[in-house]
Amino acid sequence: MTKEKSNTEIKEPKSDLRKRADKIRDLRCENLIAVLEEPTDIKNIGTVVRNINALGVEKLYIIDSKKRLPTDWEEMRERKSLLKPSVSAIKWSFVKTFESTEECFEHLENKRYISIVTSPHIKGQNNTFLHNGNYTQKRLAVWFGNESRGISDFAVKKSNACVQIEMAGIIESLNLATSTGIVLYEITKQRRQYQRENKRGRKIDPKVTTE
Secondary structure (H helix, E strand, O other), X not given: OOOXXXXXXXXXXXXXXXXXXXXXXXXXXXXXXXXXXXXXXXXXXXXXXXXXXXXXXXXXXXXXXXXXXXXXXXXXXXXXXXXXXXXXXXXXXXXXXXOOHHHHHHHHHHOOOEEEEEOOOOOOOOEEEHHHEOOOOOOEEEEEOEOOOEOOHHHHHHOOEEEEOOOOOOOOOOOHHHHHHHHHHHHHHHHHHHHHHOOOOOOOOOOOOEO
């Protein structure tokens, strides 16, 4: 007979970061991707990374035709220009770069993602104000345009809808960091509620609807 071990395995206590990760696991929005199309300001990128991490967005894709960012995520996590404005959120966020809008759409379509674009102006065929939309699609990519030029015509054409933040002032637009925060807050709020109510995997309506 073999002698059984009498002493039990002692588990190491979880770190504060691991405890935090366990606590927020159910708050993360599955299959939700934010996409930045040709952003020009590195600080804006860092702030958006902070937004997507804080709001529970699963991934951030960046169209970077000028190759201003590293293609390797590990290298990106150590980039000082991203570390500071993201308040180190870059270390805990998945970021992927693409060389063109076309390449990114091809990747998303292969993964069966629905895309919507954001713009302060009416674009494309299906337009809705942010607070009127339904964002509980099974796989959703939310596109944000360049700081000065906005979203491209190609992205508008390939997307299912154009979402606007209703503006109440003379100024008709918000900066990239602010607009991503507002838009993604509404979208993640809806998706978290849907995830809580549909834990057993009921299918999600694949269309962006308006009231």
